[in-house]
Amino acid sequence: MTPLPALLCLVLAAASASTVWHKALITQDRLGAAARTQTVPVSEEILCAITATHTPWCHLFTHNASGCVMYDVLLDSLADPPPEGQDAAACRTRHRNVCIREGEVLQDGEEAEVECFPHTCREGVLEPQPKSTTCDGPFAEHAVGCVHFVDRNMRWCEARQYCSSLEADLAVAQPENFPSLQQFYLDNAGGQETWVGIKATKWLDGHAVNESEWYPGEPNGDLNTFCARMKKKDDNYLIYDISCDSSYRVVCMRG
Numbered sequence: 001m002t003p004l005p006a007l008l009c010l011v012l013a014a015a016s017a018s019t020v021w022h023k024a025l026i027t028q029d030r031l032g033a034a035a036r037t038q039t040v041p042v043s044e045e046i047l048c049a050i051t052a053t054h055t056p057w058c059h060l061f062t063h064n065a066s067g068c069v070m071y072d073v074l075l076d077s078l079a080d081p082p083p084e085g086q087d088a089a090a091c092r093t094r095h096r097n098v099c100i101r102e103g104e105v106l107q108d109g110e111e112a113e114v115e116c117f118p119h120t121c122r123e124g125v126l127e128p129q130p131k132s133t134t135c136d137g138p139f140a141e142h143a144v145g146c147v148h149f150v151d152r153n154m155r156w157c158e159a160r161q162y163c164s165s166l167e168a169d170l171a172v173a174q175p176e177n178f179p180s181l182q183q184f185y186l187d188n189a190g191g192q193e194t195w196v197g198i199k200a201t202k203w204l205d206g207h208a209v210n211e212s213e214w215y216p217g218e219p220n221g222d223l224n225t226f227c228a229r230m231k232k233k234d235d236n237y238l239i240y241d242i243s244c245d246s247s248y249r250v251v252c253m254r255g
Contacts, residue, residue: 022096025091045068048068077097098124108124116158138166147171150162155246172205184251193231193248194230219240
């Protein structure tokens, strides 16, 4: 005969079958920023899931030996995991393959800005605005690609927004093309410090900045938040980290 607590779990689980709680990771900072939380003294994760299912404001929960905590924080189970070194917690979320903007789930076709660049929600995925494949107007072909030097100071976010208005983005270089990017800065930047498409040790296309591309001793800022600029040192340009609120010249790239 099935024990009563186990039978109760089975009945309640069947009643909640329409909700699936997906595994995910979330930083303690995001949990701490929750506007609403509730602790439930249950020992079984299934009971935590059932309670969360019937709590409309709850979007994720954590469960451990101390019990269950429900949060109103929105998180997609397919979101990138927190960077190494950040204190993260295992959790379960209602949401899988959804677009989220500032705490709201987006419908297909709705737009959002991610890291200062326009994205559109398509089938649950926020896709970046496509860059133009035409090299015309202020853009010109160079060894590094189709680029445009903007002789005006902007903050990093403003620079990326400006590039997107030209159907472009901040300049990015694969390791084999980095010398060409350096040469472009030498030929066009006039010794001025200039933004480059890097955020938190990664180029905007997702690959990590090579150690040889950094100036010795860099990066030395907050590895999870800083932006980066190209700065001339001796006879060449190398990458230095800097606050995203600083202002520098801009290089936009298409293609």
